[in-house]
Amino acid sequence: MSVVSHSYKVEQLYEDQHRDFVLDAVPAMLAWLLASAHGVRREFEFDVEVKRSAADTSSQETLLVSWDMQKLSAYDPSLEQRVQRMLNGRTPHREHVTEVAAYGLALIAISVFLPGRRVVAWARHVAPDLLFDATPSARRGVEVAGRTHGGRGALRLIREGTGEAPGKTAALREDPEVAEAWLSLWCASPAVSAMVHVKP
Numbered sequence: 705m706s707v708v709s710h711s712y713k714v715e716q717l718y719e720d721q722h723r724d725f726v727l728d729a730v731p732a733m734l735a736w737l738l739a740s741a742h743g744v745r746r747e748f749e750f751d752v753e754v755k756r757s758a759a760d761t762s763s764q765e766t767l768l769v770s771w772d773m774q775k776l777s778a779y780d781p782s783l784e785q786r787v788q789r790m791l792n793g794r795t796p797h798r799e800h801v802t803e804v805a806a807y808g809l810a811l812i813a814i815s816v817f818l819p820g821r822r823v824v825a826w827a828r829h830v831a832p833d834l835l836f837d838a839t840p841s842a843r844r845g846v847e848v849a850g851r852t853h854g855g856r857g858a859l860r861l862i863r864e865g866t867g868e869a870p871g872k873t874a875a876l877r878e879d880p881e882v883a884e885a886w887l888s889l890w891c892a893s894p895a896v897s898a899m900v901h902v903k904p
Contacts, residue, residue: 707764707765707766708763708765708766709765709766709767709768710765710766710767710768710816711767711768711770712767712768712769712770712812712815712816713770713771713772713775714730714733714734714769714770714771714776714812715771715772715775715776715779716815717730717808717811717812717815718779720811720815720822721811721814721815721822721823722822722823722824723779725811725823725826725834726808726811727780728804729804729805729807729808729811730776730780730783730808731780731783731786731787731790732790732797732800732801732803732804732805732807732808733804733805733807733808733809734771734776734783734787735787735790735791735801735805736801736802736805736850736852736892737769737805737892738787738791739791739892740852740892740893740895746770746771746772746773747768747769747770747771748768748769748770748895749766749767749768749769749895750766750767750769750890750895750896750897751764751765751766751894751895751896751897752764752765752766752767752813752896752897752898752899753856753896753897753898753899753900754817754898754899754900755898755899755900755901756817756901757901758901758902758903758904760901762900767812767813767816767897769809769812802850802851802852803850805850805890806848806849806850806888806889806890807833807834807848809850809888809890809897810833810834810846810848810888810890811823811834813846813888813897813899814834814846814888817899818886821836822836823835823836823845823846824836824837824838825838827843827845830843830881831843831847831872831875831876831879831882831885832844832845832846832847832848832876832882832885832886833845833846833847833848834846834848834888836884837883837884839883840881841881842881842883843881843882843883843884844882844883844884844885845884845885845886846885846886846887846888847872847876847885847886847887847888848887848888848889848890849862849872849887849888849889849890850889850890850891850892851890851891851892852891852892852893853891853892853893854891855891855893855894855896856891856896858891859889859890859891859896859897859898862887862889863887863889863898863900872887872902873887873902876902876903877902877903882903883903883904884903884904885901885902885903886899886900886901886902887899887900887902
């Protein structure tokens with residue numbers, strides 16, 4: 705069986721999603737990907753587990769993320785400097801690069817796997833993180849997490865939790881104020897991801 709492959713240029717993100725949600729996520733995402741690739745390439749391929757509805761079985765697909773720094777700088781002139789500061793650890797955001805990088809990759813996953821959906825708000829102190837609809841009693845959106853290492857085992861722990869703590873899937877399903885939820889999970893080494901519909 706052939707694997708479905710997707711390609712996405714990061715500069716397209718400024719068109720597919722609102723600039724306010726893209727502007728701060730892209731530098732962290734590029735710094736994270738460049739650090740994982742040791743700065744030697746301008747593309748990164750993820751093996752993605754995709755589940756388009758809670759009732760469906762998962763499929764294995766690939767997502768090739770690539771970028772052109774010159775084109776990106778047309779949208780954000782300070783981008784390259786901010787990426788370098790993150791790579792060099794010369795920013796107070798250095799401890800949050802993985803987290804914010806995962807938000808950027810989630811915006812890409814939304815654009816690829818949920819074409820036409822646009823983020824309208826960041827959630828504060830509630831799940832899911834990226835909201836399509838911020839109605840307090842019927843939140844719809846995507847919960848996000850990233851890990852630098854650990855592969856599918858690390859992502860499985862995020863989804864399913866342990867005997868002591870429930871994972872994100874159960875937490876989203878059990879929250880009566882969440883009307884629709886996806887999980888967008890990312891690991892750099894090995895480069896694996898999941899974009900799964902968990903509710904309804």
